[in-house]
């Protein structure tokens with residue numbers, strides 16, 4: 130009896146330690162968000178007079194409206210609205226193209242091996258480790274050559290190409306675990322390359338599609354460097370606009386507008402995570418369980 | 421239905437030679453079994469026949485068509501895989517119809533065939549289920565159904581029963597045999613189970629290390645194994661191999677056998693040839709059922725030699741009792757009638773059928789024919 134009690138006591142202590150640590154980390158991540166949210170609904174007077182974590186006395190949505198609709202960014206006075214849509218118009222095609230091409234690449238590299246396909250895959254993997262900065266100049270030349278400089282489609286191309294290394298890796302590793310006998314059975318059943326892809330591989334690919342889409346959406350939406358290098362003025366993505374907003378506030382720093390804009394810029398990735406997050410975890414572990 | 425000829429086929433993966441000159445020919449409608457230990461190249465050969473892998477050298481013919489460069493879908497074959505390879509996202513009906521749809525078989529005909537196949541295999545009530553909702557045996561049936569629905573020239577089976585439990589395996593084995601009798605289609609069947617091979621085959625190709633050791637009927641490989649490997653592979657319990665040193669006694673060439681307690685007797689050897697000569701060390705093979713209990717009256721049978729020896733181990737199997745003893749310092753197993761079964765430690769009189777021993781070269785393992 131005393132033994133059992135002692136053990137359960139030490140267990141409890143362990144639990145407290147674990148949960149304590151977790152809570153600490155949660156607070157560490159959530160406090161800045163909390164400060165951002167409350168700051169974004171205070172007016173400037175309250176910000177000047179109150180403390181950082183004081184709750185707003187007279188909550189107002191005005192900073193949000195201004196950030197969205199009429200804040201001054203660079204030479205325009207239209208808020209981050211236009212840039213937000215720029216990002217959406219960039220992210221959707223870039224995610225779709227990089228994911229689909231990655232899926233086909235992974236399918237080929239796992240199920241239609243050819244002489245040198247392993248070398249090809251190894252080289253592609255190297256792409257995951259190339260820092261952004263290295264590709265900036267060659268990419269600028271390429272975009273100029275293609276006539277896509279300073280355009281959203283230029284950014285789509287950059288992100289698609291840069292994302293391929295990752296998406297191919299994801300799909301290849303997932304498809305390696307799909308039995309090759311399935312593909313052979315379909316080949317004997319008379320199905321060709323694309324029919325097998327559509328009818329056999331795609332239907333079992335939902336988890337890895339979720340993982341890839343979340344990964345790519347987050348990466349591309351949050352990218353700053355490519356945005357700032359390969360776009361100007363009205364084609365800039367929201368991350369660049371946010372930076373400009375914070376830097377161009379003329380006389381007074383409007384922290385509430387800055388915070389509201391920052392939250393708006395972060396909303397889509399949060400949204401994607403909440404909607405598809407459970408697939409993300411499931412997809413990441415799916416391959417491991419199958420072995 | 422089509423005949424199948426495999427003509428001096430080799431297959432190399434990079435520098436690894438997996439198949440080293442395979443020659444096999446079967447008539448239309450025959451049941452060919454490829455059997456051999458793991459890694460001997462059975463699946464590789466089957467994949468070559470299917471067209472899933474390319475042939476390095478040699479030729480494969482189906483009917484009078486050389487198929488070397490014909491893709492799998494145009495070879496008119498159907499295959500059942502070891503893992504069944506059912507399409508996980510499709511229900512049973514779609515699994516059966518997938519290959520037919522790809523081939524543009526008319527809808528009504530597809531329905532007909534599914535109905536017929538479902539009846540043959542008794543899977544009518546499973547048609548709307550997904551593969552994940554089926555038991556192992558049901559999956560196996562569906563996999564066979566998918567092949568049958570295609571009505572191919574040749575069926576290819578790659579260890580279709582190896583994932584089933586022992587009882588179901590025996591049942592399905594019989595069903596496959598019935599199916600073959602009913603459909604009459606040429607079948608190539610891969611297994612590493614020699615009993616499956618013996619029970620199913622019209623002809624067996626026994627493979628080892630990428631070489632066909634023997635290609636013959638089941639009776640042929642059993643009664644006339646070409647070498648030590650085949651002799652030991654086919655039959656359960658396996659053939660006894662006893663090292664003997666030939667000698668000449670009373671003008672006849674004999675193989676002397678000495679039991680553990682020193683009793684000696686001799687087995688006549690058919691003829692003097694170069695290989696079968698006095699002083700030669702060779703291996704004598706004798707199947708367990710050819711050393712059996714000594715019965716009343718056998719004294720007068722010329723071909724029976726009596727053999728007194730001590731019993732080491734007794735294993736009843738039901739219909740027979742296996743008795744282990746020792747001759748020439750080698751453990752051998754004999755198959756006795758359960759009524760005559762001794763106990764371990766007894767000394768027993770055994771009847772050794774002297775017409776049955778086979779002789780093999782110790783080095784190469786090749787059969788020495790008298």
Ligand SMILES: Nc1ncnc2c1ncn2[C@@H]1O[C@H](COP(=O)(O)OP(=O)(O)OP(=O)(O)O)[C@@H](O)[C@H]1O
Nearest residue numbers: 433436438456457458459460461462463464465612
């Ligand atoms: N794609 C490949 N690349 C290289 N070697 C291979 C390949 N496929 C098979 N092999 C080799 O060829 C040999 C024969 O393989 P195979 O699968 O035909 O054996 P098997 O007789 O079917 O064995 P099992 O009874 O275990 O299925 C093995 O040694 C295997 O390692």
Ligand SMILES: [Mg+2]
Nearest residue numbers: 462463464578
């Ligand atoms: Mg195999």
